[in-house]
Amino acid sequence: MFSPEDYASIFNARADAYHEAMGRWPDARDAEFTTLFKDMSVKPGMHVIDVPSGGGYLARYLPDDVSLHHLETSELFARLFEEEAHAGSKHPLTLCELENLPEQDNSTDLACSLAGLHHIEDKTPLFKELFRVLKPGGWARIADAHSESATAAFLDGWMGNHNSMGHHGWYLNEGTLSTLQEIGFTDVTAINEEYHWVFSSEHEAATYCKRLFGIDLANVNEVREGIREHLGFETNANGAIGLRWSLFYISARKP
Ligand SMILES: C[S@@+](CC[C@H](N)C(=O)[O-])C[C@H]1O[C@@H](n2cnc3c(N)ncnc32)[C@H](O)[C@@H]1O
Structure with missing residues (x-):
């Protein structure tokens, strides 16, 4: 069993399965990504960073003419990004540490961080x-x-319980908002957004989750049952299957 401190090495070990799932079902998390930009317009020419970016999934949700810099900590995600069509992309990916970003002071219009912070105990740096x-x-x-x-x-x-590496997260809550305010951010607001990850069948949703989360101690049918019991599926008007998911979305401004 890995200790929580080993999450960086976990992602170096299982980024390939995560990346494969993201490539096979690129639209599944559309609502999750687009909600990042709710009530704001991302304008041409803006400089945007995505940290940690995984294999570079945010670009397809942004206008082509923004300058997007993917910042990632895992060498395997970086390699997978470079090996694909992204190679030579005008939206580059740089390997870095989260406490030492390669951007200049006062250089960035929008800083995005999606689904990567529960692996980090101290988010203040x-x-x-x-x-x-x-x-x-x-x-x-x-x-x-x-x-x-x-x-x-x-x-x-x-x-x-169904992953031989286990899982322990340090999740977001109201204390996170206080931390941001203490650092100097203003207009700090947050909302827990509920939405669906969308698939054509429950089997497909379970296959995706098995790959994305590296679930090695359950087969696809068992994963489907686990999702049914703990998250739930819903069918939308078009017959698509929605896996119920939610994240806490924080918005904060540098004055
Ligand atoms: C669930 S992925 C999210 C990637 C992408 N933002 C997305 O939404 O698909 C988690 C990300 O956190 C990074 N990460 C995990 N543990 C970390 C740690 N302890 N320190 C720094 N980065 C970590 C991984 O390399 C990966 O990019």
Whole structure:
């Protein structure tokens, strides 16, 4: 069993399965990504960072003419990004540490962070870096599971119990908002957003989750049952299958 401190090495070990799932079902998490930009317009020419970016999944949700810099900590995600069509992309990926981002001070209009912070116990060094690199008036949009959510309970409960590496997260909550305010952010607001990951069948949803989360101690049917019991499926008007998911979305501005 890995200790929580080993999450960086876990992602070096299982980024390939995560990346494959993201490539096979690129639209499944559309609502999760687009909610990052809710009530804001991302304008041409803006400088945007995505940290940690995984294999570079945010670009397809942004206008082509923004300058997007993917910042990632795992060498395997970086290699997978370079091997694909992204190679030579005008939206590059740089390997870095979260407490030492490669951007200049006051250089960034929008700093995004999606689904990567529950692996990090002390988020203050990263939040200070986001504050440093943002332009005055720039925004941070940060999303991960809330500590009291069904998402967090599923990840640390059923999912961790069916993953030989286990799972323990340090999730977001109201304390995260205080941390951001202490660093100097203003206009700090948050909402727990509920939406679906969308698939054509429950079997497909379970296959995706098995790959995305590295669930090696359950077969696809068992994963489907675990999702049914702990998260739930819903069928939309078009017959698509929605896996119920939620994240806590934080918006904060550098004055
Ligand atoms: C669930 S992925 C999210 C990737 C992408 N933002 C997305 O939404 O698909 C988690 C990310 O956190 C990074 N990560 C995991 N543990 C970390 C740690 N302890 N320190 C720094 N980065 C970590 C991984 O490399 C990966 O990019």
